[in-house]
Amino acid sequence: MGEPAIWVLCGVRAGDTAQALELARRVTGKVVAHQLAFTWLHNLPNWMTGPGVAHLEKRSRAMLVPPWPDLVIATGKRTAPVALWIKQQSKGKTVAVQLGRPRMAFNHFDLVVTTPQYGLPEAENVIRLDLPFAAPKVQEAAMLDHWQQQWKALPRPLIAAAIGAAKFPLRLGAAQLDEYGSALGALARREGGSILLFGSPRSVAGAVERVRAQINGSTWIADGRGPGNPYQAALSLADLFAVTGDSVSMASEMVATGKPTHVFPLVSWPSLRWRAENGLAALLARSGVLAPPRDVDGFVKALLASGAARDVRDLSRAQPYHQVETGQDDVVRRIRTLLERS
Numbered sequence: 001m002g003e004p005a006i007w008v009l010c011g012v013r014a015g016d017t018a019q020a021l022e023l024a025r026r027v028t029g030k031v032v033a034h035q036l037a038f039t040w041l042h043n044l045p046n047w048m049t050g051p052g053v054a055h056l057e058k059r060s061r062a063m064l065v066p067p068w069p070d071l072v073i074a075t076g077k078r079t080a081p082v083a084l085w086i087k088q089q090s091k092g093k094t095v096a097v098q099l100g101r102p103r104m105a106f107n108h109f110d111l112v113v114t115t116p117q118y119g120l121p122e123a124e125n126v127i128r129l130d131l132p133f134a135a136p137k138v139q140e141a142a143m144l145d146h147w148q149q150q151w152k153a154l155p156r157p158l159i160a161a162a163i164g165a166a167k168f169p170l171r172l173g174a175a176q177l178d179e180y181g182s183a184l185g186a187l188a189r190r191e192g193g194s195i196l197l198f199g200s201p202r203s204v205a206g207a208v209e210r211v212r213a214q215i216n217g218s219t220w221i222a223d224g225r226g227p228g229n230p231y232q233a234a235l236s237l238a239d240l241f242a243v244t245g246d247s248v249s250m251a252s253e254m255v256a257t258g259k260p261t262h263v264f265p266l267v268s269w270p271s272l273r274w275r276a277e278n279g280l281a282a283l284l285a286r287s288g289v290l291a292p293p294r295d296v297d298g299f300v301k302a303l304l305a306s307g308a309a310r311d312v313r314d315l316s317r318a319q320p321y322h323q324v325e326t327g328q329d330d331v332v333r334r335i336r337t338l339l340e341r342s
Helices: 014-028 058-063 080-089 141-151 175-190 207-215 230-237 248-255 277-287 298-305 329-339
Strands: 003-012 031-037 071-074 096-100 110-116 126-130 158-162 196-198 217-223 240-244 261-264
Touching: 003 014, 003 080, 003 217, 014 031, 014 071, 014 096, 014 248, 031 058, 071 080, 071 141, 071 230, 080 096, 096 329, 110 329, 126 196, 126 217, 141 230, 158 175, 158 230, 175 196, 175 240, 196 207, 207 217, 240 248, 248 261, 248 298, 261 298
Parallel strands: 003 031, 003 071, 071 096, 096 110, 110 126, 158 196, 158 240, 196 217, 240 261
Antiparallel strands: none
16 A cells, blocks of 8 residues: 555644644654634534535535545544545545534544543444543744743753633633642742743633743743744653643643653542443444543643642652553554555
8 A cells, every 4th residue: 555645634623633633643644734624513423414514614515525535634623524424426436533622423434533631432433542542742943942942041851831711611710720830830849940930822812921930940931932743842852841731632642752750639529420332322422422521630740640740739759650542553453454444
């Protein structure tokens, strides 16, 4: 088999897109990333609309023309109908791989790759991984050299700390930000190092400053100046990591580096939690009619229990960190087998 043509359907969430691109890179081939824009029709249930592109803006529909790819990789609800539409247009030759929760009948996809926070049931074409396909992006040497020079005067070790945002039912308000900042300060003092502090596009106004006020130590704050993305540079150059417990993507990127990673678990509002791993719920999930809510808190607890990360408030050194056996290589091999058969 020669190099397969791979399309990655990019939606509205950067973390989702990063996972799809990383999987495409691991499969290897001629990768084309299609950034899609959506109309209000994306709010309709996928099981109602079925495969199609009616929910795409006109310019996005215009990008999707033959020759059709050998493999299409998509993530999330909005992109799933598009992936299946592409498979239809290719008369079934395109292998459709969906990450996360498709919210459509599983059997329409060649493979569904999911992670614990989605609570999906087992099926022949479903693989559940402990960690998503999240990894630091390869950075240019000149950009890494710039940030290395910027941070060389800071006391080591460098602790790259990221701030996410509240998303129901997780709370990340003023009290939680203060506690996170205090925990980061204690970690930096224990290690004798410095904090590289990053907000995210989702962080509320003033979050970085509030956390910084509680650290009471050597802190560098990302301010938008300088080349490239300093957060990605920090994934390569920092010695330790910390992140608020709302971001599966950032936590997974940090763990994937193999360096010590700390997570700040978030308090949850009381909510109805359910999973679709058995019984009627499993049947409805496989058919795409229902999808259980994301359980990010459960993902964080599993990550901490595995030893791949540690609670940032835990200053003991009793338990060593260890790498999680992700099973990602098995996913790549299975996709390559599907491509050979197609």
